[in-house]
Amino acid sequence: MIRFSDISGNPVMDTSTATAVGKVQAPIVDPVTQRLIGFRVKKSKGPGDVVLWTGLAGLGPDALTVDSAERLADPPAEWKRRAGTKLDLIGRVVLTEHGHLLGKVRDVEFDPADGRVTSLLLKDAFVDGERLLGIGSYAVVVTG
C-alpha cells in the first residue's frame, strides 16, 4: 500500500524522452468502484492535465512514468467533472450516511497494483475504502 502523500509532487517522467512532463497534483477517485482512476498533473507538457490509471507505464516511489507526453490528456467526458478540482478528495469533509461528521480527508492509501482505495486517512481516524459511497462537492459520504 502506498499513500498519496508519498507520491504527491513527484515528477511524471516520459520514458521515451527521459524528461519530466509534469508533477503529480491530486488523485482522482471513482467512488462507485472505489478505485483510483488517475491523477491530475500540474505543469503538464502534454495536451491535457489528467493521466489515467490505464495510461501509466509505472508507479514508483520517486516518479510516475508514462510512455509518451500524449498520455497527459483531457479526461474522457464521463470523468470530466470527477477530475476537476471541485471534487478533489483530499481536504474534503467526511460524513457518514447518518449525517455524522468524521473529519477531513488528510490522505488516501491505495493499492499500487490495481488502484483500489484501501483507506481514507483522517486526522485521527481511518475509514476503510470499501465504506466509500460518494464524493461530492459538499462532502465525502461513507457508510456506517
Added chain:
Amino acid sequence: MTVLLKAADLVKRPVVTLAGEDVGQIKDVVYSSQSGELAGFTLNGRGLFSGPLRKTLPWENVHGLGPAAVMIRDESSLADRKALSGVTEGAGGAVLGSTVITQSGRRLGVVTDVILAVGETMTDAVGYEIDPADASAPRRQFVPLPDTLAVSGEALMLPDAATEFIRDDLAGFGAAVEEFRNRLRGQAVAKAEAKGDARPHPADQPTAAAASSEPPEKRSTTQELPVDEPTAGDQK
C-alpha cells in the same frame, strides 16, 4: 438508538445526498396536525443568495439525520411543495408560541421549541420546550407530550399528569416522556420510583416491554443532544 434534539437545531442543517452533493438546507420543520409527528421539512437553497426551494423533504425519504447533516439518497428523495400542504402545520405556525394549559386549568407556559426523538427509522415529537409561566421556575422547562395530541390553535391541552414529568434539562427527559406515556396508557407504572428518578430503572424494563405499541428504540433512549456524541465510526 434514539437521541433527543430540539427542532430548532435542525434549521440550517445542510441536506446532503449520498453522492456528497448538498442540495439544500432545512428551512423549517413541519408537523402533522393530527398526531404531532414530524411530517418533513421545507428547504432553502444553499449559498448566500439562494431563497426558498420549491421542493420539500418528506420525513420518510430521510436516509439519516445526524448532527452535521440531513442525509438523503439522491435528489429524487425531494418532493414538490404539495406533498406537505394540507394535513400539516409549520413549526412557526400552530405549535410555537401557543400556550400550554393542563386539563384542570393551570397555565404552564408558552411553547418555544419542539423536542424530537430521532431513531434510526422513525422520529416523534416527544415534548415541548416551554417558557414557564411561573416566574420562579427556571428559564426553560421541558414538558412531555402524550402519544397523540391535537395541535390546533393558540392553546394546547395536556393531561394534569404532565406536570409531574416536567424537567429542567434534556438529560432524563427521555425517560420522563416514557413514564408519562406509560401512565397515560393505564400501565401500572405508578410505582414509587416513577417520581423524581428520571434515569431508566432496570425494574422499568419489563413494563416498557409490555407496552407493545412502544417502538423498541424508545426504551434505550439516550438522554443527550446528538452534538455530544463521539464521531468516528460510532454508527455501526
